[in-house]
Amino acid sequence: MNTAFLVGAGGAVGAMARYFFSVLVARYWHGPFPLAILLVNIIGAVAMGICIGLLARFLPPWQEQARLFLAVGVLGGFTTFSSFTLDTIVLIERGELVQAGLYVVLSVVVCLLGLYLGLLITRGGMT
Template identity: 70%
Template sequence: MYSFLLVGAGGAIGAMARHGFGSIVGRLWSMSFPLATLLVNVLGSLAMGVFIGLMARFLPAWQNEARLFVAVGVLGGFTTFSSFSLDTIALIERGNLLMAGAYVLLSVVVCLVGLYLGLLVTRGVA
């Protein structure tokens, strides 16, 4: 039960942060390209790389609780790929196939690079 509370509390924080960030980006960017979701996924992937890298490097006694709260809860609530999928399908349904393809490619590649850079930073390579 304790693990569900950790994930739930973290998820609420992540979801609220995602909503706030999306609202701000939405006010600043009025194009149909889903920039807020892209930026959230990139930032979340970078944060996940840093967090997991730190957990692996320092192995704290509270690692499992931190992983549940931060990785599964906060970052899981912040970086939902369900929004990515919805935005992609919406672009396709509006006939924006090139934009949808660019969005998918950018999302996947840049998020993977972000996570990798986060891991590199924690390993002292970058």
């Protein structure tokens, strides 16, 4: 099966799941804290661990297709945070602690700065 199709189909499923989960949480949570996204990130991280762990443990012949559809597509569409956490854990398990720390700090700080820069640009704050 086509790689792009597997990732795209999984991504559509994950994005729709994130949307419906956020709508469900919003029915019950009315506070300013972004609880839905926090829960999506936690659920996605746990699901990524289970998915990758099971695929590595059982090594099915369709492992690569399942990884593309489930891990990259569904969970990537549900929350890219699950991919971020997987990459971080892989670096830690390889003993590359400095790289893992750098990856976490740069991902969070640079992405926050990048979003802020984008807002400044679109709001006319940078002339």
